[in-house]
Amino acid sequence: MAQAFAYTVYRGTFIQTTRLPDSTPRPKTELVRNRGALWVSSADGRIKGFDWQARDEASFKELMTRNGWVDVDAPETNGYDGNEVRVKVVLASEESNEFFFPGFIDTHIHAPQFPNVGLFGSSTLLDWLETYTFPVESGFGAQADQPGGADTLPKDAPPSALRIYDQVVARTLSHGTTCASYFATVHVPATNALAALCHSRGQRAFIGRVCMDNPDFCPPYYKDLSADDSVSATRSTIEYIHALDPKGTLVKPIITPRFAPTCTRPALEGLGKLAAEFNPPLHIQTHISENTNECALVKELFPESENYADVYDRYNLLTKRTILAHAVHLTPDERNLIRQRDAKISHCPASNSALGSGIAPVRTLLDEGITVGLGTDVSGGYSPSILEAARQACLVSRLLGHTTSFCQKGEKHVHENGHADKPTIGREKLSVGESLYLATRGGAAVVDMADDLGGFDEGMIWDAQLIELGSVRDLSESPLDVLTDGASSLVKTGPVGNVDLFGSETWEEKIQKWVWSGDDRNVKAVWVAGRLVHSRS
Amino acid sequence: MAQAFAYTVYRGTFIQTTRLPDSTPRPKTELVRNRGALWVSSADGRIKGFDWQARDEASFKELMTRNGWVDVDAPETNGYDGNEVRVKVVLASEESNEFFFPGFIDTHIHAPQFPNVGLFGSSTLLDWLETYTFPVESGFGAQADQPGGADTLPKDAPPSALRIYDQVVARTLSHGTTCASYFATVHVPATNALAALCHSRGQRAFIGRVCMDNPDFCPPYYKDLSADDSVSATRSTIEYIHALDPKGTLVKPIITPRFAPTCTRPALEGLGKLAAEFNPPLHIQTHISENTNECALVKELFPESENYADVYDRYNLLTKRTILAHAVHLTPDERNLIRQRDAKISHCPASNSALGSGIAPVRTLLDEGITVGLGTDVSGGYSPSILEAARQACLVSRLLGHTTSFCQKGEKHVHENGHADKPTIGREKLSVGESLYLATRGGAAVVDMADDLGGFDEGMIWDAQLIELGSVRDLSESPLDVLTDGASSLVKTGPVGNVDLFGSETWEEKIQKWVWSGDDRNVKAVWVAGRLVHSRS
Missing domain, CATH: 2.30.40.10 (Urease, subunit C, domain 1)
Structure with missing residues (x-):
């Protein structure tokens, strides 16, 4: 002692x-x-x-x-x-x-995908999910021969799940990640185990049980049974985490609809309501506008919504405590809505390059008043290091001037008065200092802890x-x-x-x-x- | 023993x-x-x-x-x-x-820029040369208080130059680089010292004394005195290296006009002749088409040439033993000329992202029959590791589909019969295996040693x-x-x-x-x- x-x-x-x-x-x-x-x-x-x-x-x-x-x-x-x-x-x-x-803040990381770090081939988002991601995540389910019981405790998770989660926490801590917003899987015991491991090892964490109940998109071997199941299983992890850390000093639950295509409308609605039940309302995390095929799919699945961001907004999932991962292909209307709701964006450059998703226009987001932090997006991203994410944020910002979105569609700086500048060549580049801002204070603001984390203020x-x-x-x-x-x-x-x-x-x-x-x-x-x-x- | x-x-x-x-x-x-x-x-x-x-x-x-x-x-x-x-x-x-x-083959690395690894700010090629590169390279000159003599021996170089070069060789070896094609500086003693250090530590190397005699481009504090000086000082390093390693078993000289804008026509002509004096002709290395401003400058400086590649071709510098670094913005005509001459290309993705130069269309180059290897381009590139270059080659190839050159100009696959396909989405992506090919056998072909290096053939x-x-x-x-x-x-x-x-x-x-x-x-x-x-x- x-x-x-x-x-x-x-x-x-x-x-x-x-x-x-x-x-x-x-x-x-x-x-x-x-x-x-x-x-x-x-x-x-x-x-x-x-x-x-x-x-x-x-x-x-x-x-x-x-x-x-x-x-x-x-x-x-x-x-x-x-x-x-x-x-x-x-x-x-x-x-x-x-x-x-x-300490670094990782605003978007999928803990169960850690065994797949570096494995993505030449896939893009939708086939990557099917080929690499759903199979590995499905392995975090409770053991078949588990003796009866609540089936919500960490010890009910498969030993391999605990071992992998333990390694994720160890690795991210060793890279200086003091706070992480984790996606787990659909499984309650393993999700609770991730919370317990973070709590024990002392890593600040948001723990999200992944919700995915749409049978038209999710594979039969890996999905919630129903919208009600999405909500009640999520509630179960919230209760566990609130019991583990009643004041939320270190570990907090976060409502996690995987992304629009995996969720039915009733599930989205139920999750929005669940978040709002608490005071203060719970954090929320999901994905948005990562890949052009994904954007087209969302348009097809939710024809009643004006755009992708509006899908979440309709179900009260676009709040000031919402983390939206990727945001590569947002329209000006969507950026405007996100700014109005004060929802936050997790920029995941390593992942966006690895899966060929594109380059998020970080300077435009910042200039328009949107809050941005960095995410590793393991294992769409190939590295659990936020320092690597900072490097990649700098690098891809230097390629933005060569992209079609920048040169053709024109990522312009929109002033308060609505006047739009022509693109300013060079301004889109992020400096080392700026990428470190995103890695620390930016991330703190993304997890709604800007007054607590990210700097050395008294x-x-x-x-x-x-x-x-x-x-x-x-x-x-x-x-x-x-x-x-x-x-x-x-x-x-x-x-x-x-x-x-x-x-x-x-x-x-x-x-x-x-x-x-x-x-x-x-x-x-x-x-x-x-x-x-x-x-x- | x-x-x-x-x-x-x-x-x-x-x-x-x-x-x-x-x-x-x-x-x-x-x-x-x-x-x-x-x-x-x-x-x-x-x-x-x-x-x-x-x-x-x-x-x-x-x-x-x-x-x-x-x-x-x-x-x-x-x-x-x-x-x-x-x-x-x-x-x-x-x-x-x-x-x-x-072993990895680094087909393009500037040894004297090693102290600047990671220092490039938000600059692009031409201002980067002036702000970061010429100042550090100019420090490799012989000491002012040097006692008289030939001034060509390694010991005549400043101790700091030897120490830095020693560290470059140590670092690159530790990353698995068994063969490197080095740009040194204009200084003969320090260039010879780099050759001696590679020879002593046992790294296979091509050693190039940099030629830059154009007073309209080069700073007064760092340039060759004249075209004759470019040629005679280069000859001096060739003689030293040939004496050091008569059979060129490990270390060989390589003719190194920095790039077209730094060289006068007489210097380019003299260097082309110098390479051809030997049997077999000496290796040659330079830069090509890295940055759009650079391409515009070359067009302005060499109005008589049809294009950038033609500048080198006119002076017999485009040979089957020529390494052209970057090749980001080549026209189809230039690629055709390069293929006809069987000149080689060093792809430097880390550098091209860091300096915002763009993305070289590696698949197009390969498909058209051009030989490609990888270069770290320290310190335009921020890492002396070819493994990092391989990673970056994979990553940027996945962003190529989002670039203007790919989507608008259309990087098409030209068949032998002249028929051009529409771009095939996805084919531009390099796999891990392909990037490792570029790092080994590809690099071996770039340094014209495809039968000796890059694999485990008998x-x-x-x-x-x-x-x-x-x-x-x-x-x-x-x-x-x-x-x-x-x-x-x-x-x-x-x-x-x-x-x-x-x-x-x-x-x-x-x-x-x-x-x-x-x-x-x-x-x-x-x-x-x-x-x-x-x-x-």
């Missing part, structure tokens, strides 16, 4: 992004660096203050003394008499180019990661020995991945190198609500 | 791609798996034979006995009497999902890597302990990166998981010409 302490004091460099103002078109977000100390209460895991002057040893000591703090790991250093407040100090090493960064929750880039390479010594002694020159690579620093980089350039060359090796430690939940082995 | 042996016998699983036939449009290449033993001569590093029956211990022993081989590490096992042929056995572990794979050189995916996760044990004991559940990640195997994967799916989730952690060992040049630390 660790020694109790009132605060953890984090020392070193802190990097975060600025908030995005409400004005439209929106200014670009930027990276901000602070150095000094920041303290987090052990009682509630929230940031209680910071001191950006306390950079050197003397001013840090002065901070400790001023607050009457004693370092639990070095009590002798300031005369421990039992009346001081005990604190734990965690240092980000300057020499190793370490810094604290807000009062926010300490969901954070310690990033280590490694030390700068010494360029002063020439490797002439290699030239003369090839025999001894077997290559050694560094302990912390692929980021190479040569000493001339500004701090902003170090962040760029992290985004473009970094991986989980650079994630040294991860905290959620102040609790250490991952430490690099 | 290691004990001498006549052969190395590699045992286990071998994966490679099929060759691409000459027919047009070309059939798709596929992955092939063999299991058994393959042996490489210590004398010349070439594959002397294989036995795909020798899978189990008994048949392997029988193979050893039949050939009169004795394992140098276990001589007692078959009665060592001094007359047997001594061999070293290297095993790829089945339990750890290890396999041998041909007689080929053993440029290879040992890939370890790690063992399969045991799904039979449920992690219920995590559910009940969160305190002990700090996450541990595996030793070999991000590939997660669950036991249900076919061998092809394991390769897909490697491509989509793998990195340098999966590269356990690398050989060039039979010599171990990298071993994971």
Whole structure:
């Protein structure tokens, strides 16, 4: 048992992004660096203050003394008499180019699809669902030989389901994901198991039991029995999760109609009502406008709706707590409706490229005042890393100018007065700072926790990661020995991945190198609500 | 000193791609798996034979006995009497999902730009050159206080240049790159140092001193003094490299006009003649049609030429040993000319996305009979990994159908008879197997070594890597302990990166998981010409 302490004091460099103002078109977000100390209460895991002057040893000591703090790991250093407040100090090493960064928020990930990471062939959305996705998800059902009972408990799920879910939580934590909005499967016990695993491992999570009752679209081996079943099974997972975490401190349920084609109208209606039963209303997540064939199918299935977004709106599923994944092919009318409802968008660039869905016009969405975060969309997306999602967001934004939607249909910036600009070449590109905004504060806003997560503001929750880039390479010594002694020159690579620093980089350039060359090796430690939940082995 | 042996016998699983036939449009290449033993001569590093029956211990022993081989590490096992042929056995572990794979070939990489990996902001080609590239490359000049002398030797280069080049070679080897076609800088000592470092560390390399003498385009601080200087300084590096490696076993010079805008007509003419002086003619590398502004500039600078490709053709720089990097915006006429000359193309998808250049239509190039390989294009490309280039090649090919060039201009498949098909939706997508073909056999053909490199054919050189995916996760044990004991559940990640195997994967799916989730952690060992040049630390 660790020694109790009132605060953890984090020392070193802190990097975060600025908030995005409400004005439209929106200014670009930027990276901000602070150095000094920041303290987090052990009682509630929230940031209680910071001191950006306390950079050197003397001013840090002065901070400790001023607050009457004693370092639990070095009590002798300031005369421990039992009346001081005990604190734990965690240092980000300057020499190793370490810094604290807000935890990543994955606003769209399918946990049961994790075994399929990297398996998608040359398929597109609709055949991918049938070939890869429904078969793997169907394996999360309760065991046939299960003894009778409620069949809602994690232990009723197949062991393989628990093992896979455990690995998903482990992997995403190791990549710095402190909060994830998960799609599970239709199965109640396994869905509840995912909630229990997140709760136990300490990952903040929204857990959605997937609803899919349309027999015309869903395969017979993997579907809800009826619209009523969709709603009642969902209610069952909500009850389990509310019992597991009554205040929703860490884990919350989220209403999850898979997407319009998998759901009957009664199911959509029932789920909209179910979300509204609670106070505050429950979160909702689904997919929208990922693929052109999907858009055509929705038009055919819901002829009474004006457009895809309107299908959800009709059933009260388009709320300020709704996460819409993809949004690649939205019309201006749909974007307008989404903005009016303040529904949120999860941008999943790795998935949209992998399945050939297209490129979501993120700048247009942001400029029009829509809230956007990032999703890995495992396993449409091939990586559980939000850093990879940030990279892909930057890359595809640079290809947007070559797409038909951008060049022909014209993704224009619409001002408040309704006046539309011609496309501004280059403005569509997302910077590293902006993609990191999407990965942190953007994601926080998508899960309706913009005041709690995504940055290091006073009062926010300490969901954070310690990033280590490694030390700068010494360029002063020439490797002439290699030239003369090839025999001894077997290559050694560094302990912390692929980021190479040569000493001339500004701090902003170090962040760029992290985004473009970094991986989980650079994630040294991860905290959620102040609790250490991952430490690099 | 290691004990001498006549052969190395590699045992286990071998994966490679099929060759691409000459027919047009070309059939798709596929992955092939063999299991058994393959042996490489210590004398010349070439594959002397294989036995795909020798899978189990008994048949392997029988193979050893039949050939009169004795394992140098276990001589007692078959009665060592001094007359047997001594061999070293290297095993790829089945339990750890290890396999041998041909070494990667990077057909386009700028070694001096390595410190800029990840630094490109939102720039496009022409401003990127000015802002990021020319400044870093100019630092590779000889030191001002250098004592007099030839000023051509590696030791005359700045220590920082040697250190950076050494790191480039180390990093690329650690990612499995056994052969690279390097652009260096204009500086002779540093260019020669790069050759010496590759030779010493054992990486197969083409080393190009960059030629850029056009004062209207090149900055005054970084350019050749004249066209004569371009040619004579290039000749100087050729002489150094030919002295270093007289037979060109490992390292060869390559004529390198940077690209048309940086070169005057006399320089292009002189370089074309210089390449033709040798027998066989020297390799040539340059850039073509990367960016639309660049294409417009070339049209303006060379009004007498019919198109960009024709600029090079006029000066005998479009040969069957020419590597053209990028080729994003080629016209059908240019593709036709390139095919007639049998010049080769280096596809650099990471770079083309990062700099917003566009998407090269690889399937069209292949179908028309043009030879294509992959390039990282560090640091237009943000990664020194050809595996990352393979991933990006797959991804951008899936976005090609959304681009203006594909949908509007229509990338059609032109048959031998001149008949052009309508674009076939989906055919443009590259599979994992095809991207690995580009990374190995395709690259080998690009550097005009298709009979020597890129596969495990008898007689080929053993440029290879040992890939370890790690063992399969045991799904039979449920992690219920995590559910009940969160305190002990700090996450541990595996030793070999991000590939997660669950036991249900076919061998092809394991390769897909490697491509989509793998990195340098999966590269356990690398050989060039039979010599171990990298071993994971």
